Amino acid sequence: MKLVILHSSDTHGFLMPTDYQNKDNYDAPISLSRVSSVVKSEKEKYGAENVLVTDSGDCLQGSPLASYTQKLPEDEGLRKFTEAYNEVGYDARALGNHDFNYGLDYLSYYVDNNRAPFINDNVLDAATNVPFFGKEYTIIEKAGLKIGIMGITTQYISHWESEEHIRGLKFVSGYDVLSKLAKKLRPQVDILCALYHGGFESDPLTGEATEPHTGENEGYKILTEIPEIDVFLTGHQHRRLNLVTRDTAIVQPGYRGEAVGKVVIDFDKDTNGKVKINNMTTELIDSKDYAPDPAIEKIVKNLDEETQKWLDQPIAHLSEPAPIEDAIKGRIEGALFINLIQQMQLWFTGADVSATAIMSESAHGFSKNVTMREVLLNYPYANQLCIVKLTGKELKEIIEYSAG
Ligand SMILES: [Zn+2]
Structure with missing residues (x-):
């Protein structure tokens, strides 16, 4: 007998198969609409009753469509946007860091209107220390198995x-909460899954550190110190990962809906109902091989057309273009676009020095007539300009880090 788990993460509001670089290209190898087709096709193949579908967040922010949606009243934009995610047929979901970018009211509307439960164990109400959103866990029956899901x-x-x-919220270590919850749930379920909007601080196979251990990503600690977890459904780092190690199946499906993580658990049940796992396999299904789901395209058609119009609005005129020829070269040697941003930041803040970054590998800077499309392609994140007080030593460290 087989249980199939399908996992998406970090779709970042790319509902349609376009990256909005140019107006007419709807052939991009990404999108929630392609993810939805993968899910529907796998359900057909294995039987919907044997397929569990999950997502680990970063949905509300990142695409031009997501930026446009946020400008509309929630009952217009976000309602449609949420409907598109509902169409995929998720069984359980988790929150991502970018889902907080537009504030708690926006996020709460999204959480409340999702058909799938949000599983949340480490975003707490600071006053009561209980999870602020969603459910602590859920137990879902698929393929005749009881599957526990933590988030x-x-x-x-x-x-x-x-x-x-994030006023009134407290964020605690995912490892700390799961190490207790996993022990409590393990005896009640056949399969235990952890949904994590986070990734790995060390290589899951070798244990070699792959980044400073700040607590941002705790996946390796969870993998190695919470053996109760059978299936570890991760995200946040936008990595493509699929492997089985330490009797745990791990997937991370990239970003923007480029892939769906798939775990197949082959198991037997004896006459007493005791479950024995024979084998677990993992893969990433590339969504480019699947046509976009027309049901999703129908839901977001108007939103997408309005987004394209909004993107083409001219919002400023420059006396000459301010391009970036190459992102890496621009980071090292500077670029007219970066000079312009720095000058604007100095003008608005009155600071002594300015720092910024080229945030996208496909950033091209500004042409003479700047449109919203150019702004969002250069700066896809909802960042905020800040004035901070620095010592000369700190400034030197920042420059050295940047040069490194
Ligand atoms: Zn992300």
Whole structure:
């Protein structure tokens, strides 16, 4: 007998198969609409009753369509946007750090209107220490198995998010909460899954550190110190991962809906109902091989057309273009676009020095007539300009880090 788990993460509001670089290309190898087709096709293949579908967050922010949606009243934009996610048929979901970018009211509307439960164990109400959103866990029956699902997000959200967006919330270590919850749930279920909007601080196979251990990603610690978890459904780092190690199946499906993580659990049940796992396999299904789901395209058609119009609006005129010829070269040697951004930041803040970054590998800077499309393609994130007080030593460290 087989249980199939399908997992998406970090779709970042790319509902349609376009990256909005140009107006007419709807052949991009990404999108929730392609993810939805993968899910529907796998359900057909294995039988819907044997397929569990999950997502680990970063849905509300990242695409031009997501930016446009956020400008509309929630009952217009976000309602349609949420409907598209509902169409995929998720069984359980978790929150991502970027889902907090537009504030708690926006996020709450989304959580409340999702058909699938949000599983949240480490975003707490600071006053009561109980989970602020969603459910602590869920137990779902598929393929005749009881599947327990826990859900956490990166505890690092408080380092990035503006205070007003996370007021009254407390973010705690996912490892700390799961190590207790896993012990409690293990005896009640046949399969235990952890949904995590986070990734790996060390290589899952070798244990070699792959980044400073700040607590942003705790996947390796969870993998190695919580043996109760059978299936570890991760995200946040936008990596493509699929492997089985330490009797745990791990997937991470890239970003923007480029792939769906798939775990197949082959098992037997004896006459007493005791479950024995024979084998677990993992793969990433590339969504480019699947046509976009017309049901999703229908839901977001108007939203997408309005987004394209909004993107083409001219919002400023420059006396000459301010391009970036090459992102890496621009980072090292500077670029007219970066000079312009720095000058604007100095003008608005009155600061002594300015720092910024080229945030996208496909950033091209500004042409003479700047449109919203150009702004969002260069700066896809909902960042905020800040004035900070620095010592000369700190400034030197920043420059050295950047040069490194
Ligand atoms: Zn993400």
